[in-house]
Amino acid sequence: FFYYSYLDRKEQFSNNPPKIQSSDESFKRYTVATHIIIGIQTGIDIIIVLQLPSNKKLVTKIDHILHRIRNSLLDDENIFTLTLDDENLLENIILTKTYSNILDIQNMKRLYDICRYIKQNQNKTVNYPLSYTLRPIKWLYSTYTGPGNTFIALPVELIDNIEQNIFQLRDDIMKLEISLKQDLPKLLNGYLKERLSDLQKHWLNTKNKYINEIEQLAKLVIDFRSGRIPVQTVHSVLNTQTETLVKTMIHDLTQNLNDLTEKGHFISDLCRQQFRYLNTVEYDIDQTDNEKTIERKLVMNDQPDYILCSTDTLNKLKSEQLRQLRRDAIEKLKNNFNLRLIYADFSYCSFELKNMMILPLNK
Structure with missing residues (x-):
């Protein structure tokens, strides 16, 4: 500082x-x-x-x-x-x-x-x-006959409660801002722009909700100091609105941020192994597709490809199979330097990929 x-x-x-x-x-x-x-x-x-x-x-x-x-x-x-x-x-x-x-x-x-x-x-x-x-x-002006100037000091325990909760929420929101505007874009390196944009919008909504809650709380504090409301009203709003809603929004955003950060590290690891990352949403793959139509959309004519199709869920459930398929791909690359290694991510499209799949299907 x-x-x-x-x-x-x-x-x-x-x-x-x-x-x-x-x-x-x-x-x-x-x-x-x-x-x-x-x-x-x-x-x-x-x-x-x-x-x-x-x-x-x-x-x-x-x-x-x-x-x-x-x-x-x-x-x-x-x-x-x-x-x-x-x-x-x-x-x-x-x-x-x-x-x-x-x-x-x-x-x-x-x-x-x-x-x-x-x-x-x-x-x-x-x-x-x-x-x-x-x-x-x-x-x-001693002859002034207008409104009085009632002032009631906030109880110490209420001040401590405000500082403990509100300041912690502010710190969490600031840390999320740094992650979403600096760290994560750098890690993703241009991938998953739509997912990143959604998280940034979620963060902005969370921040605006936090600001709105603080403004409401500030008004309540003024009303209490002026003797217009009891202290229980301030306690109630602090413990229900700010404590519950904003904290829930921050928790959900943090979880989504962690998931996308994990995906960013996964993509970086793929790139180090000479895999190209591909988001199937960008190839208009949806629930109406089947294996044949997916192959036509992803496999380029006359281009030797090894396309590993999977999802985040499958990767967690069958981690050993994923490692083996990646090892197989690297071995094939050693024998054919023209081979393109591609990881096709089905995590965000509506097509339900039930098992890992290698394209082209005849290979």
Whole structure:
């Protein structure tokens, strides 16, 4: 984690309410507002989550650069510069995730760009609030007769429950995002695009549901703090909606992700054995087909092929047969370098393949 905070400006009304009140007699005393902003702080607040490589020597070198960057940011007189070697070392950072009160920084992906932006904008933060100071309207205008400012603190056990459940769900969703947008596409290497797209849509639905639940929970917390609902209502929603529905969606998505990751490793292993992976869905094979029509769709004329047909289920039930068929294929390849080894995957098509099959059928 790399954290940086810089306070550029602090503006606040006088702490003498009567003096302020006498300076403005035009205040509208009847309003739905209960509080007024009397102070604002602007500046830069940023936390950067860095995923470093597993190479310990690289990590040590990157850590030294991070210390130099920190010292440069803390020293107002120091000009922020990095050597080309420093920049190249920082390119070894696997993942950079930024959280900040400045939107421009959140969209940056390179640590060097983020730090350079910070250095260049340390004294230009008028549009970047860090915090506000609130006071009840009655504190400022003693004659105010509008709504009260009831505030009930959340019980400690409820706060712990929210942090334990909501934050864990958020972490799970973020980990799934990395897997589905970076790790899995790289592993699949262009295969099973439709399956990957379906999982990414499932993830987006899960994320939107999570955000919706958080917004509902936030409203309930506000209602409780204002004295409009009992604490049991918040507990009930937290334990039923968020705990059950979103967790179930995450569990299902994780299981599907693991299955597709396993398939990705299986395809990579096939490629190492010089097999070409083929998804039969892309060849319009369905429940109306039979062995002969499947052969016509998959076998190319005058092309020596060894097509191993199977499914994920058959592979698990008959793993030894699968290994033997793959060994047979490799032996045939040694005797015929023009032979094409193909694995035809029937896992996703509507045709029910009851047993492993080798095409062409007359071989």
